Amino acid sequence: MSNLQYIKEDIQNIAEAIEAVLGVDVTIINQDLVRVAGTGTYLDKIGKKVNGYSAFNKSLTERIEIIIDDPSCDEICKECYNKGNCKEFAEVCCPIISDNEAYGVIGLIAFTDEQANLIKDNKDSLMNFLRKMADLISSKIKAQIKSYEVELEKKKLETLLDSIDKAIVSIDVNGKIDKYNSKFKEIFNLDNNIKSKNIFNILKFINTPTVDNFKNNKSCSFHYKIDGYELKGIYNISKIILNNELKGYVIDFIDKKDAIKNYNKINKDYKITLDNIIGNSEVINNTKKEALMASKSTSTVLITGESGTGKELFARAIHNHSPRCDYPFVAVNCAAIPDNLLESELFGYEEGAFTGAKKGGKLGKFELAHKGTIFLDEIGDMSLHLQAKLLRVLQEKELNKIGANSNKLIDVRVIAATNKNLESMVKKGTFREDLYYRLNVIPIKLPSLKERIGDIPLLIDFMILEYARKLNKDVIGIDSDVIELMEHYSWPGNIRELQNVIEYSVNMSSTPKITRNVIPNRVNNIESEEIVINDDNIRTLEELEKREILKALNKYKNYKKDKELVAKSLGISRATLYRKLEKYNIISK
Numbered sequence: 001m002s003n004l005q006y007i008k009e010d011i012q013n014i015a016e017a018i019e020a021v022l023g024v025d026v027t028i029i030n031q032d033l034v035r036v037a038g039t040g041t042y043l044d045k046i047g048k049k050v051n052g053y054s055a056f057n058k059s060l061t062e063r064i065e066i067i068i069d070d071p072s073c074d075e076i077c078k079e080c081y082n083k084g085n086c087k088e089f090a091e092v093c094c095p096i097i098s099d100n101e102a103y104g105v106i107g108l109i110a111f112t113d114e115q116a117n118l119i120k121d122n123k124d125s126l127m128n129f130l131r132k133m134a135d136l137i138s139s140k141i142k143a144q145i146k147s148y149e150v151e152l153e154k155k156k157l158e159t160l161l162d163s164i165d166k167a168i169v170s171i172d173v174n175g176k177i178d179k180y181n182s183k184f185k186e187i188f189n190l191d192n193n194i195k196s197k198n199i200f201n202i203l204k205f206i207n208t209p210t211v212d213n214f215k216n217n218k219s220c221s222f223h224y225k226i227d228g229y230e231l232k233g234i235y236n237i238s239k240i241i242l243n244n245e246l247k248g249y250v251i252d253f254i255d256k257k258d259a260i261k262n263y264n265k266i267n268k269d270y271k272i273t274l275d276n277i278i279g280n281s282e283v284i285n286n287t288k289k290e291a292l293m294a295s296k297s298t299s300t301v302l303i304t305g306e307s308g309t310g311k312e313l314f315a316r317a318i319h320n321h322s323p324r325c326d327y328p329f330v331a332v333n334c335a336a337i338p339d340n341l342l343e344s345e346l347f348g349y350e351e352g353a354f355t356g357a358k359k360g361g362k363l364g365k366f367e368l369a370h371k372g373t374i375f376l377d378e379i380g381d382m383s384l385h386l387q388a389k390l391l392r393v394l395q396e397k398e399l400n401k402i403g404a405n406s407n408k409l410i411d412v413r414v415i416a417a418t419n420k421n422l423e424s425m426v427k428k429g430t431f432r433e434d435l436y437y438r439l440n441v442i443p444i445k446l447p448s449l450k451e452r453i454g455d456i457p458l459l460i461d462f463m464i465l466e467y468a469r470k471l472n473k474d475v476i477g478i479d480s481d482v483i484e485l486m487e488h489y490s491w492p493g494n495i496r497e498l499q500n501v502i503e504y505s506v507n508m509s510s511t512p513k514i515t516r517n518v519i520p521n522r523v524n525n526i527e528s529e530e531i532v533i534n535d536d537n538i539r540t541l542e543e544l545e546k547r548e549i550l551k552a553l554n555k556y557k558n559y560k561k562d563k564e565l566v567a568k569s570l571g572i573s574r575a576t577l578y579r580k581l582e583k584y585n586i587i588s589k
């Protein structure tokens with residue numbers, strides 16, 4: 001990209017300077033034969049195109065220097081349409097070339113005998129002079145191209161920085177703000193005149209760079225509070241080093257709420273709606289209808305059902321159908337987090353709330369779910385102490401963070417779930433009755449897989465497609481006798497167990513259709529019947545369960561994600577696995 005047009009002021013100055021010294025008119029045209037500078041007669045013609053056949057055109061296209069000292073008889077002028085009417089007495093022109101490209105032509109034109117004589121008598125020195133002027137103009141073109149390229153790079157970088165979700169700022173070694181993106185101003189509510197200000201005065205949570213705190217590029221959490229505006233998040237510091245010298249820092253910031261929202265958006269379950277929950281049986285269709293009704297309300301929902309029946313899936317679908325769908329869905333598994341940590345996980349704490357409290361405090365899941373939905377899974381495993389705290393939050397719609405002086409209003413819809421019988425827990429006194437009624441405003445009971453046998457073929461088809469794609473296998477179907485076997489199996493782990501069986505079978509299958517010999521033994525009735533028949537020792541179901549757990553633990557003991565694999569292979573959730581480990585007193589690493 002370049003055109004003499006972009007440096008027309010410079011070249012007009014050059015043209016006028018030449019005219020002042022030589023007393024001869026000067027004109028400069030660009031690649032399109034448009035006059036971009038001129039003196040005397042040509043002043044009025046700037047911006048207009050010169051006629052098609054001319055010495056200028058020839059000089060430009062053939063990149064040659066031309067001297068015409070008598071237009072009436074010069075070879076070049078013979079073909080000119082203006083021949084006979086030409087007012088020019090003599091002419092010298094020179095192409096303007098930069099990096100092998102002709103950008104235009106500079107010419108001297110005589111309109112009087114006196115000027116013509118000057119040109120005729122000084123041809124060589126004038127051409128030499130003109131060549132130098134052409135070089136001067138071409139160096140201006142180069143500088144203009146360079147500055148355009150720098151400007152373009154700058155624009156690209158600015159656009160790049162503005163299009164990312166993080167807020168970014170660069171500072172010098174003393175903290176003076178240099179560059180920043182629009183998100184930086186946006187999340188900290190800053191005005192336009194922050195350039196050159198010191199970041200340590202604006203964002204007080206960042207300490208002045210000392211050897212220690214800027215030594216490692218580590219993530220720190222922050223709490224920014226100014227004039228009623230509050231923001232919590234995480235920031236990272238990276239050094240700018242040039243030739244082994246520290247030149248400054250780049251700091252990026254993530255707003256925690258944004259991060260959660262974005263996570264939900266890209267998470268596949270974010271898109272789960274009731275329509276894409278597989279199942280067409282009457283019982284599941286009725287459950288979907290109840291869930292749709294529940295999504296339109298703000299009351300608390302209690303989803304019950306055996307492990308692996310899709311409680312979390314339904315909770316997500318309810319959220320996605322509700323007016324809160326653009327806000328976070330935050331899931332907390334109350335059984336997977338030790339009781340002493342669950343409190344701060346749910347409600348957060350203020351900085352300095354207790355010894356060991358993180359700098360900047362901690363944002364609780366309730367705060368993160370503001371305006372959205374919190375899903376409290378395995379609510380039956382919550383301790384009585386926390387049940388009391390939760391009840392207070394539900395009743396007062398206010399959050400009392402650990403170490404906070406005042407309560408904070410929250411707007412969160414609660415969906416709880418459990419596979420336990422809360423009513424009998426209430427009777428036994430292990431679950432608070434008042435909390436039970438608070439939670440159980442809209443009860444939704446999910447059917448076990450056994451209660452919806454009719455959905456098994458549909459679910460199998462869906463899962464085969466999913467796992468064949470994931471595992472890159474050419475499996476497209478299943479034998480009808482295998483479907484029959486599956487319809488007779490008891491499915492204690494429900495849909496999660498079915499997923500596990502289909503994943504295993506797709507893995508094992510070497511034919512396009514899953515056959516009986518590739519499905520797990522436990523589903524293959526005949527095999528299990530044979531085991532039962534050939535084994536006289538009758539064991540209790542608990543013994544069998546314990547034995548299978550030990551077997552799975554042993555099988556995956558050397559894996560990093562051993563518990564996850566064990567739970568998956570047994571067709572139960574991790575939380576259920578931990579419960580069973582506790583129940584059978586199994587100590588594992």
Ligand SMILES: Nc1ncnc2c1ncn2[C@@H]1O[C@H](COP(=O)(O)OP(=O)(O)OP(=O)(O)O)[C@@H](O)[C@H]1O
Pocket residue numbers: 276277278279305306307308309310311312313314377419459495496499572573576
């Ligand atoms: N109708 C369905 N169609 C397809 N997949 C399903 C369906 N229902 C559940 N699933 C899948 O089954 C698995 C178990 O579902 P989910 O975690 O929602 O069950 P859960 O009842 O919450 O389990 P737990 O009680 O063990 O926490 C998930 O991978 C989920 O995607």
